[in-house]
Amino acid sequence: MSAWRLARYSVDMAESVLPPLPDWLTVPSNLNALGAMWPRGAVRDDQGVLCVGGCSVVELAQRFGTPLLVLDETDFRARAKAWVEAFSGWDVYYAGKAFLSKAVARWVDEEGLGLDVCSGNELATALAVGFPASRIGFHGNNKSLDELRQAVEAGVGRIVVDCDEEISRLSAIASDLGKHVRVLVRVTTGVDAHTHEYIATAGADQKFGFSLTNERALAALVACHETPGLALAGVHSHIGSQIFDTAGFSVAAQRTMDLLAAFRDATGVELEELDLGGGAGIAYTPADTPVAVEDFHAGLAAIVEENRTRLGLGALRLSIEPGRAIVGPAGVAVYTVGVVKPQVLEDGSTRVYVSVDGGMSDNIRPALYHADYTGVLANRHSDAVPMAVRVVGKHCESGDILVHDGYLPSDTRPGDVLALAACGAYTRSMASNYNMATKVPVVAVGEGTPRAIMRRETLDDLLRLDLG
Numbered sequence: 001m002s003a004w005r006l007a008r009y010s011v012d013m014a015e016s017v018l019p020p021l022p023d024w025l026t027v028p029s030n031l032n033a034l035g036a037m038w039p040r041g042a043v044r045d046d047q048g049v050l051c052v053g054g055c056s057v058v059e060l061a062q063r064f065g066t067p068l069l070v071l072d073e074t075d076f077r078a079r080a081k082a083w084v085e086a087f088s089g090w091d092v093y094y095a096g097k098a099f100l101s102k103a104v105a106r107w108v109d110e111e112g113l114g115l116d117v118c119s120g121n122e123l124a125t126a127l128a129v130g131f132p133a134s135r136i137g138f139h140g141n142n143k144s145l146d147e148l149r150q151a152v153e154a155g156v157g158r159i160v161v162d163c164d165e166e167i168s169r170l171s172a173i174a175s176d177l178g179k180h181v182r183v184l185v186r187v188t189t190g191v192d193a194h195t196h197e198y199i200a201t202a203g204a205d206q207k208f209g210f211s212l213t214n215e216r217a218l219a220a221l222v223a224c225h226e227t228p229g230l231a232l233a234g235v236h237s238h239i240g241s242q243i244f245d246t247a248g249f250s251v252a253a254q255r256t257m258d259l260l261a262a263f264r265d266a267t268g269v270e271l272e273e274l275d276l277g278g279g280a281g282i283a284y285t286p287a288d289t290p291v292a293v294e295d296f297h298a299g300l301a302a303i304v305e306e307n308r309t310r311l312g313l314g315a316l317r318l319s320i321e322p323g324r325a326i327v328g329p330a331g332v333a334v335y336t337v338g339v340v341k342p343q344v345l346e347d348g349s350t351r352v353y354v355s356v357d358g359g360m361s362d363n364i365r366p367a368l369y370h371a372d373y374t375g376v377l378a379n380r381h382s383d384a385v386p387m388a389v390r391v392v393g394k395h396c397e398s399g400d401i402l403v404h405d406g407y408l409p410s411d412t413r414p415g416d417v418l419a420l421a422a423c424g425a426y427t428r429s430m431a432s433n434y435n436m437a438t439k440v441p442v443v444a445v446g447e448g449t450p451r452a453i454m455r456r457e458t459l460d461d462l463l464r465l466d467l468g
């Protein structure tokens, strides 16, 4: 784009009518400022270049190419440590589905967390770096016989039973291998954390676990208790994700603990373990207000204690499974701008589409759940006026959006580097090869020199799968 064209374009933008924008989005007073959603220690250098974990994202982009996922190891470890410290006395399991690689499994091990996996391949990734199987939990609604056998053979610390078939399958595997399998039973409490409707029937109409709203959950506990080869430890509940208060957990804890009491009354046996799942929310935009981990712990501990007293239950082994809250804020996605296109809408307003070199193949969340993100111009300072933008990818879908609504400087142009905050969770782990895109590399920064912990997929990798 020529300087003349750019200058005119900027003037046009200043005079153009804003497109419809969400209420939460306010015009930033300083487009160069970094908000709370960036990794700890993220700064701009003298030239205005964004630095994460002490590394210039421009240098990282030059060395590793874009699109790129930068993962701040220091930030990841600090958050993992904060969870372990805040939840002292509890077992903290990192939910590997948010993002797992060999390096991440090592970090999780070294910081003393357990690991939650939900497939045989996630389990194999952890075992490949010697993650202690006793600190691994395995959940999922349709674990195959092979996966269950793999988990029992490895000696995982607990398997979260999700259906009747698993009870008999695990019993057969246990008898075959001469082992006892420690199990929790996944229950659905009727708490729908996404809609904040804590009504008793919501949540029954989905695929996970045994419902508490009928007698299924109690029956499953009794079945596990009576089935040879299974050592029933307790109850597991996971109410959802990106949750900003403890109200949903409060209802879930009350209902799961009612179940523990009902099981005690039915069998005379007190179960020892209660897992309240994951779901702690993080900031993707300035409108998000996550609960501090210490407050999250205080809230949950109080709820559990209140119900324990109410029901006369003994001491419980408690666990929690944060995924997003540990890896989400540590990740920064880095893209190169390719096209800046103002589109005049039917109402006469102008929405500027900023197209980058990635998109729904490296981050499906905006398309999948209308997730919001915050992006900044990362390669320079700009004093240009803010323009309302939609950041989109390069895929053949109009829903291929990365930032539905945001502000960037009005001089944002092709070749600029764009960084998106809070991209560590459910991005690379949900990546696809749509349009034959190659999956992005993950570069760890913050401790030692920057290093790729996952390399970029290549066209050769893709063509090797194609048998012609």
Ligand SMILES: *Cc1c(COP(=O)(O)O)cnc(C)c1O
Binding pocket: 095, 097, 098, 116, 139, 238, 240, 241, 242, 277, 278, 279, 280, 321, 322, 323, 324, 325, 425
């Ligand atoms: C997804 C999931 C988690 C992690 O959820 P976050 O929102 O990433 O904290 C924990 N436990 C279970 C069972 C899950 O399915």
